[in-house]
Amino acid sequence: MTKVEKVIYSISNSSIRILDNSIPLSEYTPIDLSVFNVEVEGLDISQPDICQLYIDKILKKRSAKVAYGGYLEQRSLYKTYDSFRMQDQAPRNIHLGTDFWAKAGTKVHSPLRGQVHSFGNNSAKGDYGPTIVLEHIAFHRRFYTLYGHLSISSIQDLYPGKPFEAGEVLGILGKTEINVNYAPHLHFQLICDIGEYNGDYPGVCSAKELDYYKNNCPDPNLLLKL
Numbered sequence: 001m002t003k004v005e006k007v008i009y010s011i012s013n014s015s016i017r018i019l020d021n022s023i024p025l026s027e028y029t030p031i032d033l034s035v036f037n038v039e040v041e042g043l044d045i046s047q048p049d050i051c052q053l054y055i056d057k058i059l060k061k062r063s064a065k066v067a068y069g070g071y072l073e074q075r076s077l078y079k080t081y082d083s084f085r086m087q088d089q090a091p092r093n094i095h096l097g098t099d100f101w102a103k104a105g106t107k108v109h110s111p112l113r114g115q116v117h118s119f120g121n122n123s124a125k126g127d128y129g130p131t132i133v134l135e136h137i138a139f140h141r142r143f144y145t146l147y148g149h150l151s152i153s154s155i156q157d158l159y160p161g162k163p164f165e166a167g168e169v170l171g172i173l174g175k176t177e178i179n180v181n182y183a184p185h186l187h188f189q190l191i192c193d194i195g196e197y198n199g200d201y202p203g204v205c206s207a208k209e210l211d212y213y214k215n216n217c218p219d220p221n222l223l224l225k226l
């Protein structure tokens with residue numbers, strides 16, 4: 001583990017739920033949306049309704065309410081969007097956060113104390129939609145958490161510096177039309193150095209960029225311990 005990973009890991013010694021506190025951890029189940037999952041092969045999961053059907057199937061089979069996963073997963077989910085293609089370069093298809101797939105309107109809790117760094121509505125199709133970035137300091141180290149695919153209401157009444165306590169409701173999951181064109185879910189990402197980004201940060205990268213981004217965006221499960 002790097003220094004900052006150790007800091008993030010040592011913030012809590014128990015699991016942190018990031019969605020509606022009334023959903024017990026026993027109702028969280030891992031989901032694999034990678035290109036290596038044969039169950040997803042042949043399904044166009046870049047279509048939100050097709051993706052939702054697959055998620056519902058997994059949730060039903062395992063009597064769960066939240067399906068989560070996706071850190072460093074290579075996905076076909078983004079192939080339809082121009083913004084994920086770079087000219088003459090490898091596609092950006094490696095996912096840098098953890099997704100939590102649950103119903104639109106589900107509450108999102110701040111997993112730890114922090115303050116609003118920035119927020120915005122990244123409304124291009126395939127982007128994050130309403131997004132919040134929180135800034136945290138733990139053991140004298142500064143880092144950031146990003147929450148994507150929220151509702152419009154989640155980014156109203158915010159201002160840079162607005163404090164949030166651990167467990168406080170930060171917002172709710174947006175619907176497909178708002179989130180922008182995905183089955184409802186939270187994209188949660190850790191960011192060490194956010195640079196000049198405001199209310200936004202890359203959530204996927206190409207294989208070529210992976211070394212940089214995986215170092216700058218540690219596994220969210222270091223913090224959440226699910």
Ligand SMILES: [Zn+2]
Nearest residue numbers: 097098099187
């Ligand atoms: Zn995501």
